[in-house]
Amino acid sequence: MWSITFQKYVNPITGLHQLKQRVLPILVMFALFGPLSGCQSTSVSVEPIDVESLFHDELFTTTEIISPEQIYSLPLSYVAQIKQVYSRDNATQHRKMPIHQWLAQYIGAQNGGFEYRDHYTRPASETAINRQGNCMSLVVLSAALADVFNIPVEFQDIDVEPVWDRRGGFYLVNGHVNLFLDATTDANTVSFRDSKILVDFLPERAVRGFGQKRVNKQTLTAMYYNNIAAEALVEQQYDLAYALIKQAIRMDPRFVASINTLAVIYRHKGDDKKAEQAYQAALSVDNQDMTTLFNLALILGEQDRLDEWAAVHKILELQRINNPFYYYDMAQQAYFEQHYQEAVVWYKRALEKADYRHEFYFGLSKTYWATGERGLAQKNMQKALALTGDIDDKRRYQNKLQAMKSW
Known part of the structure; x- marks a missing residue:
């Protein structure tokens, strides 16, 4: 390290x-x-x-x-x-x-x-x-x-x-x-x-x-x-x-x-x-x-x-705020520490910088699911699915979306 x-x-x-x-x-x-x-x-x-x-x-x-x-x-x-x-x-x-x-x-x-x-x-x-x-x-x-x-x-x-x-x-x-x-x-x-x-x-x-x-x-x-x-x-x-x-x-x-x-x-x-x-x-x-x-x-x-x-x-510090992955990684850390409301804020900031990244929507989806907001979780999972071109990610998002709908 x-x-x-x-x-x-x-x-x-x-x-x-x-x-x-x-x-x-x-x-x-x-x-x-x-x-x-x-x-x-x-x-x-x-x-x-x-x-x-x-x-x-x-x-x-x-x-x-x-x-x-x-x-x-x-x-x-x-x-x-x-x-x-x-x-x-x-x-x-x-x-x-x-x-x-x-x-x-x-x-x-x-x-x-x-x-x-x-x-x-x-x-x-x-x-x-x-x-x-x-x-x-x-x-x-x-x-x-x-x-x-x-x-x-x-x-x-x-x-x-x-x-x-x-x-x-x-x-x-x-x-x-x-x-x-x-x-x-x-x-x-x-x-x-x-x-x-x-x-x-x-x-x-x-x-x-x-x-x-x-x-x-x-x-x-x-x-x-x-x-x-x-x-x-x-x-x-x-x-x-x-x-x-x-x-x-x-x-x-x-x-x-x-x-x-x-x-x-x-x-x-x-x-x-x-x-x-x-x-x-x-x-x-x-x-x-x-x-x-x-x-x-x-x-x-x-x-x-x-x-x-x-x-x-x-x-370098002056350039940090222009990078969407700065906010994404802060969101990831907040999510894993179960600070879900904080994670939502960070994921949204990442999306403001780069609304084309499927993993940002996926992160927001799983955070909303953790807070019980299932409608928002499904909506963002659908966006992640629509944006990804990777076969494995597409299959993973489809499975999670199906599980959300059948819950």
Whole structure:
């Protein structure tokens, strides 16, 4: 357990009670709607980073990983098929549709042509067949298809409101990316149309008010590697996670989330010295990155470096109230201590921050049941059931709801 010098310490980023469970949070580019970092101002360094000094291959078994080229490659049979579809569609149209407009319609991200799966990051070849994945999968597939038709693209990192998740002992803040398809240039054609078409699960008006940052393909590829490294880490595949995150950092040494993920891997290997070295490298790029500061604070607290810890913790404490899992974990503790009215208050506060989390409704349901408010218990269990996509959770909620109705 982490030896923080409080009897009960609540993680200011994730709201975890440290004396109950050991969790190392990572901030990853999973494809939902949350940003890679908060909206705080940052100080970004321009000094070069010696990334090779961060790697310690001797701690891991060499593992083969997907190459950058393989991420965006498509089966030749699929390429031939989509070209045939394009030729056929053009032959049946009265006026030839601009190719980037046709491709956007073919992908159909906003029209049911692509199934959203938040924890599903796959290369273009798999995504093309399954037609499902997260926003990173969608962007990778769209970029690969655009390359087939020589369509220019623009990648974007969208700074929307945080969406929190918890998987395999990790707290994750999901990120969001999309891309624009640009009109191809033709010296003999003058176009008065909008030259860009957005490819996204979300309509353009939904993201217009949020911060947008263009990223190049190399940074996007680093984000992809960080995604699948985090997925491997959740599955406790540490050798694979290390190989993937090493590639991510080499692709873009200034993508802080990847350096933080590397440090988390070292923490799981029990090497705090190497983890701290990585955290310090991340802070040399962005000295206000919340996840890096939090993880560094854990090490400082364990080593009784309390002055340093206090300086970092002061920054982190301001972020605590924005995290729904802080309220959720407070509710969980109140429930297990049978302080049910207090638990109700905390669960409701968690839902105010994140009304998309099925476990929040489940917690509120079981608390209402404990207080004898059976109608409210059933209502919230139904909401939990409607929100979950996990088969095991769905079965569990269905059984509990049936038991409530038959009581």
